[in-house]
Amino acid sequence: MSGGGANTASGPAAAGAGVGSPLAPAWLPAPADAAAVNAVGAPLWASGVARSDDGELTVQGIGAAELAERFGTPLLVVDEDDFRARARAFREGFDAAFAQLCGGVDVYFAGKSFLTLSTARWAADEGLRVDTASGGELAIALRAGVDPAHIGLHGNNKSDAELHEALEQGVGRIIVDSVDELRHLAALAGRQGRVAPVMLRLTPGVHAHTHDFIATAHEDQKFGLSLAASAQSEDGNLVGRSPASIAVEVALAEPSLRLLGVHCHIGSQIFEPEGFGLAAERVLAFLAQVRDEHGVELEELDLGGGHGIAYTAADAPRPPAQIAAALAEHVAAAVERHALVCPRLSIEPGRAIAGPAGFTLYRVGVTKTVDVDVPEGADAPEPAQDRTAARRYVAVDGGMSDNPRPVLYDADYTAVLASRSSQVEPVLSRVVGKHCESGDVVVKDVYLPGDVRRADLLAVPATGAYTHVMGSNYNALPRPAVVAVASGRARTIIRRETVDDLLRREVDPHTESGPPVDPDSPTGPAA
Ligand SMILES: Cc1ncc(COP(=O)(O)O)c(C=O)c1O
Numbered sequence: 048m049s050g051g052g053a054n055t056a057s058g059p060a061a062a063g064a065g066v067g068s069p070l071a072p073a074w075l076p077a078p079a080d081a082a083a084v085n086a087v088g089a090p091l092w093a094s095g096v097a098r099s100d101d102g103e104l105t106v107q108g109i110g111a112a113e114l115a116e117r118f119g120t121p122l123l124v125v126d127e128d129d130f131r132a133r134a135r136a137f138r139e140g141f142d143a144a145f146a147q148l149c150g151g152v153d154v155y156f157a158g159k160s161f162l163t164l165s166t167a168r169w170a171a172d173e174g175l176r177v178d179t180a181s182g183g184e185l186a187i188a189l190r191a192g193v194d195p196a197h198i199g200l201h202g203n204n205k206s207d208a209e210l211h212e213a214l215e216q217g218v219g220r221i222i223v224d225s226v227d228e229l230r231h232l233a234a235l236a237g238r239q240g241r242v243a244p245v246m247l248r249l250t251p252g253v254h255a256h257t258h259d260f261i262a263t264a265h266e267d268q269k270f271g272l273s274l275a276a277s278a279q280s281e282d283g284n285l286v287g288r289s290p291a292s293i294a295v296e297v298a299l300a301e302p303s304l305r306l307l308g309v310h311c312h313i314g315s316q317i318f319e320p321e322g323f324g325l326a327a328e329r330v331l332a333f334l335a336q337v338r339d340e341h342g343v344e345l346e347e348l349d350l351g352g353g354h355g356i357a358y359t360a361a362d363a364p365r366p367p368a369q370i371a372a373a374l375a376e377h378v379a380a381a382v383e384r385h386a387l388v389c390p391r392l393s394i395e396p397g398r399a400i401a402g403p404a405g406f407t408l409y410r411v412g413v414t415k416t417v418d419v420d421v422p423e424g425a426d427a428p429e430p431a432q433d434r435t436a437a438r439r440y441v442a443v444d445g446g447m448s449d450n451p452r453p454v455l456y457d458a459d460y461t462a463v464l465a466s467r468s469s470q471v472e473p474v475l476s477r478v479v480g481k482h483c484e485s486g487d488v489v490v491k492d493v494y495l496p497g498d499v500r501r502a503d504l505l506a507v508p509a510t511g512a513y514t515h516v517m518g519s520n521y522n523a524l525p526r527p528a529v530v531a532v533a534s535g536r537a538r539t540i541i542r543r544e545t546v547d548d549l550l551r552r553e554v555d556p557h558t559e560s561g562p563p564v565d566p567d568s569p570t571g572p573a574a
């Protein structure tokens with residue numbers, strides 16, 4: 048990391064800034080020329096995004112300035128047609144690869160990535176099912192009109208109310224995370240006089256190459272049932288058996304449970320197909336073990352989501368058809384090796400459908416340039432004895448409350464000037480938010496034209512997934528609106544939050560008036 052630095056007057060291209068800054072990380076190439084930093088295209092941007100003849104960023108022909116004027120900033124803009132096309136590409140690509148082997152694939156849109164009434168509807172329209180991770184997500188999917196039989200409910204610690212609701216509504220699958228939950232669900236379903244359709248979430252021990260917080264199939268974490276034999280079983284007599292195998296036994300023995308199959312999810316933002324393939328081979332071997340021990344061939348196998356997308360030019364995602372073809376080879380080999388009937392397959396992509404379809408539009412406020420010590424080993428700028436270089440700070444009107452991913456995962460993003468293009472020499476810039484937090488970074492390192500200034504619009508691509516749904520009201524910032532663009536028209540799908548929205552949940556200490564209180568509650572109505 049760079050050393051400390053002193054503020055200098057704001058302005059473009061101070062000494063040491065510009066193309067090939069020594070402060071740039073290794074993955075960020077110096078732009079080929081001034082025009083390169085204005086480029087918008089695949090795989091970073093939604094298919095409807097382009098530049099107009101006069102240089103403005105547009106989506107399906109609608110200019111960034113018009114969007115900002117009509118809907119305000121910060122603004123999450125979703126190219127609905129692009130979202131739908133990505134959903135179709137997963138359904139068609141996986142269906143084609145697995146049609147012969149196992150009769151096709153059910154694709155569940157991972158709601159956690161970007162669940163709204165509209166996105167749930169788009170997914171269902173495109174023939175996808177919906178994967179939910181809480182009672183709230185379940186309620187949104189149901190309200191959107193998704194067939195309950197096409198909804199899955201996940202969660203490592205589902206409440207009784209969530210399980211009850213899932214059973215009541217007749218969801219197609221409840222993905223169970225532990226032996227404890229399995230026993231609890233059996234009792235609960237039994238009391239309700241229902242049979243719960245369950246999938247068992249397994250941890251196949253594949254350590255995916257991603258940030259530790261979003262890798263989920265290694266052993267030492269809260270999700271899933273391990274395939275490895277346990278030395279620490281809570282039931283002393285079960286030591287030496289794997290939690291996964293105990294769970295199968297419990298699920299098959301309980302009349303209030305119907306065991307559909309098994310599930311695994313190795314993590315998120317994964318590019319190497321080998322991880323998915325290895326996990327598939329391990330869970331298929333487990334299905335063979337179940338068959339040999341219990342004489343039961345389980346019908347379903349869910350291989351989760353986690354397909355990586357491009358956040359910067361350093362990322363090279365594969366199209367769904369390619370991912371599917373690579374996976375099919377592993378599945379076919381394992382099916383043959385274990386003489387299995389191939390189970391019905393399902394997957395749960397979220398980020399790869401929602402992420403690239405969205406971008407965030409911000410308005411620029413303060414800009415300034417600071418001198419930063421050049422790290423040891425980096426090429427020093429000329430003259431050689433000058434060991435500092437300039438970093439431009441560009442502050443925008445949002446930040447960690449509308450996209451906490453840079454702060455949480457050290458995630459890299461990129462940005463372009465959206466209200467116009469510029470041929471001014473690019474300078475290494477850091478786009479920061481407006482929160483009272485020095486780590487409030489939107490884009491850590493990006494070359495932007497040196498003349499970016501107050502009132503310009505910046506656009507950050509690939510913000511469709513895990514932004515709106517992970518947003519907060521830190522510093523009492525109202526959350527941005529979400530706008531969908533389809534067939535050349537833009538419309539609000541989530542309205543912008545207002546300060547009144549923020550105050551609505553408050554109980555005013557002066558009047559003690561606030562949200563209505565249930566008159567039948569033990570504390571009675573508000574005075
Ligand atoms: C069980 C499960 N399925 C699907 C997903 C979606 O992952 P992604 O958005 O990376 O495709 C996740 C999130 O990592 C998950 O935990």
Ligand SMILES: N[C@@H](CCCC[NH3+])C(=O)O
Nearest residue numbers: 159261263315316452513
């Ligand atoms: N929230 C994570 C990914 C989801 C993990 C869910 N299991 C991200 O933004 O990258």
